[in-house]
Amino acid sequence: KKLFPSLTILRLDRDSAPNDKKHSLIIKTFIEKRAQVLIGTQMIFNQNLPAVDLSAVLSLDTLLNLPDFLSGEKTWQIINLLKKISSNRLPIFIQTYNPENQILKWVAESNWQEFYQNEIALRKELNFPPFAQLIKLSFRHRQAKIAAQEAKFLATKLRQVNLKNLNVIIGETLPAFIPKEGGYYIWQIILKFPLKNIKEKNSEFLKNRNALLSYVPENWLIEVDPESLL
DSSP, rough: HHHHHHOOOESTEEEOOHHHHHHHHHHHHHHHOOEEEEESGGGGGGSSOOOOOOOOSSSSSHHHHSSTTHHHHHHHHHHHHHHHBBBBTTEEEEEOTTTTHHHHHHHTTHHHHHHHHHHHHHHHHHTTTTTTTEEEEEEOOOOOOOHHHHHHHHHEEEEEETTTTTOOEEEOOEEEEEETTTTTOOOEEEEEOOOOOGGGGGGHHHHHHHHTTTSSTTTTTEESSSSSOO
């Protein structure tokens, strides 16, 4: 607004668009060119946008360095979504402190083969999907001390459970990436179930996995194949 006071600028995120109606209205205003600039989160891509003259990713390092195995994949997806709505007149601008990052180079070159080979090798080494099934256990409490104690107690309990034919890696108990939300402290445990192939997700595996999960108290949230580890 300081640099371009004559332009109309729209903002699109969960605060400015708390519902679908408001979301659609903001997009419609931009499509009809009653606004020249649209600044927002990934919600921008929830609807079809027209080709734009200029697009940019601000502070890409925030996304690229998230403690989530999907951060590289999401970075790739966002930049490619911007490519789809960008006209050929100007390049996409990326704000980063690490322009030599290999992922950014692969995206710039549209070299998805190299990106895939690197990503799949890393996931195999670290037991991430598709080489393992992940389950995220989350606990919330208004008192930080109780939240931490409950999480550590459950992790110890799960490690003591001896289930035949169940190969599981029980991660450390840690505060969530956003450790406090709505007055509640959040702690998490990540379970990894390594799989040689998808066929290992058979009835015997599910039976043993669910037997382990039966030790998780009802006041815990269990997310199977979570969209994010944050």
